[in-house]
Amino acid sequence: VFWAESYPAMDFRHGPISICAPGRAVWAFGDVPSGLPENVAQTGAALIHHDLDPLASLIVAQRFAVALATERGLNPDLPRNLTRSVVLP
Numbered sequence: 001v002f003w004a005e006s007y008p009a010m011d012f013r014h015g016p017i018s019i020c021a022p023g024r025a026v027w028a029f030g031d032v033p034s035g036l037p038e039n040v041a042q043t044g045a046a047l048i049h050h051d052l053d054p055l056a057s058l059i060v061a062q063r064f065a066v067a068l069a070t071e072r073g074l075n076p077d078l079p080r081n082l083t084r085s086v087v088l089p
Contacts, residue, residue, distance in 0.1 A: 002068065009033050020045035027061055030054040 007016045010033060012026075020026060022044035028036070032049055040047040050057045069076040 002065075004065070009036065012036065013039060017043065027057075029057045029061075 005016065009028065009031070013036075017039060020040060020043035024045045026040050026045055026047050028047060028049040032047075037047050037049075050060060052060070066076050
């Protein structure tokens, strides 16, 4: 299992960068702010950025996530603890 979160690029340096470390990845969609690749490199994390339209890059990321889940024996269409509906009290 892996964890993923989405942040605006300009907010990245104000908190999310603190969880960057070797063995972790930062996947950037669209334009990358000046200096951000260097900031990520200093943490030891990998920066993944394609010169594609951001929506096309998102498809690449989703296909990667499905492949990784499948490789780990997980069914991405049946996540644990997921219910068909939420009943509020």
